[in-house]
Amino acid sequence: MGTWQISADLLARSRFVVSPRIETVGALNDLVRPSDPEGRALAAAHGEAFAAMLDAHPVRRAVLDHSWKPQWISDWLCLPPATGGRTFEQELDDVRDLGDDVMRDQLAESSPASGLPDVLLRDGLTEHGAQLLEWVWTHVLATDWARRERILRADVVARTSRLATQGWAAVLRDLGRDREWVGDGHLRINDYDLPSRVLPDDADLFFVPVNHRARWVGWLLPSRYAVYYPVAGALARVDAGAPDGLERLVGRNRARLLVALESPSSTSGLAATTGLAVGSVGDHLKVLLAAGLVLRRRSGREVLYWRTAVGDALVASGTQGPAPGSG
Numbered sequence: 001m002g003t004w005q006i007s008a009d010l011l012a013r014s015r016f017v018v019s020p021r022i023e024t025v026g027a028l029n030d031l032v033r034p035s036d037p038e039g040r041a042l043a044a045a046h047g048e049a050f051a052a053m054l055d056a057h058p059v060r061r062a063v064l065d066h067s068w069k070p071q072w073i074s075d076w077l078c079l080p081p082a083t084g085g086r087t088f089e090q091e092l093d094d095v096r097d098l099g100d101d102v103m104r105d106q107l108a109e110s111s112p113a114s115g116l117p118d119v120l121l122r123d124g125l126t127e128h129g130a131q132l133l134e135w136v137w138t139h140v141l142a143t144d145w146a147r148r149e150r151i152l153r154a155d156v157v158a159r160t161s162r163l164a165t166q167g168w169a170a171v172l173r174d175l176g177r178d179r180e181w182v183g184d185g186h187l188r189i190n191d192y193d194l195p196s197r198v199l200p201d202d203a204d205l206f207f208v209p210v211n212h213r214a215r216w217v218g219w220l221l222p223s224r225y226a227v228y229y230p231v232a233g234a235l236a237r238v239d240a241g242a243p244d245g246l247e248r249l250v251g252r253n254r255a256r257l258l259v260a261l262e263s264p265s266s267t268s269g270l271a272a273t274t275g276l277a278v279g280s281v282g283d284h285l286k287v288l289l290a291a292g293l294v295l296r297r298r299s300g301r302e303v304l305y306w307r308t309a310v311g312d313a314l315v316a317s318g319t320q321g322p323a324p325g326s327g
Helices: 008-013 020-032 037-056 058-065 088-098 100-109 125-166 168-172 244-250 252-260 267-274 278-290 309-317
Strands: 002-005 180-183 186-190 204-210 217-220 224-230 294-299 302-307
Touching: 008 204, 020 037, 020 088, 020 125, 020 204, 037 058, 037 125, 058 125, 088 100, 088 125, 100 125, 125 168, 125 204, 125 267, 125 302, 168 180, 244 252, 244 309, 252 267, 252 278, 252 309, 267 278, 267 302, 278 294, 302 309
Parallel strands: 204 224
Antiparallel strands: 002 186, 180 186, 217 224, 294 302
C-alpha cells in the first residue's frame, strides 16, 4: 500500500485549508469524467461550452489530454496550496511559477507511452494550463463559489472539532476510501503497492476538502504536500430526514438543525449544510439553546453548537422531549 511516513511534529503542524484552485480541478475532473450525480449535472450544464473552448484552443486541449491516465492525475493539477486563505488568482500564479520545463516533465509522466506532441514542447506551456483552469473558474465556479466555500468550511469545522474530541486517528480514517492512520507514523494514502515516502519534518502538510470524489494527493518536492478528500456527504446535502414526530414537535427548520448537529458545527456551517439563512439559523439555535437541546462554546473564531443528551434522544425517537415552539 502507498503510505506517507509523518513525524509527530509534522502532523501537529499540519492544517486543513480551503483551496479555490483545487476546487476548480475537481470541477475540471467533472467536466472530463463526471463520477456522481452532481458532477453529471455540472457536465450537462457546461459541457457544450467547455468543448467549444477546447476546439478554439487546441493547446489547452492537448494539456488536458495529457493530464490524466488510468489511476493518475498530473502533478501540476495536484499542486499543493502554499497556504490557506488565498484567492483563485493568487493560487493560479503557483501554476505559472512551476515553469514550462517542470510542467512538461509532469505531463510526460501522466501521458500515454507515445509521449508529448510537438505542441506541448513549445514555450508558454504553463500559461496554457493556467488559462484552462481560469476558464473553468470563470465559467463554471465563480458564481457558485460562495455556496461551495461554505460547504468546504463547514467540513473543516466539523473535522477540526472531531480532532479535539477523538484525535488524529479518527479524523484521518474518515478522509475517504483507502485513507487511514496505520500506526508507526504512517498515513495510508492509497492501496497501491508502493514504497513509503518519508516526509521531511520541516515540510508543510495540508488537508484540503473538495466538492468532488477526490482521492488525490499532491506534492511539490521537497517540502509541500497535500491530501485532497471529498467533503462529507452529510455536509454537502442535509435536507432529508428529520423524523416526522420531531418535525411536528419543534418545527421543520429546527428539526433539520438538530439532525444536522450530529457533530459540532458553527452557525455558518449549519447554514451551508441546511440551506437556511445565517440569521435564521442563529434565531433557531437561540430557541434550541434555551430549551436545553443544544450547547455551545467558542473554538477560535467560531462558536460551535452540538446536541445535548436530551437533543440526541429527541432526534433518535422523534417523539419525546420539551417542545420549544414552532420553527
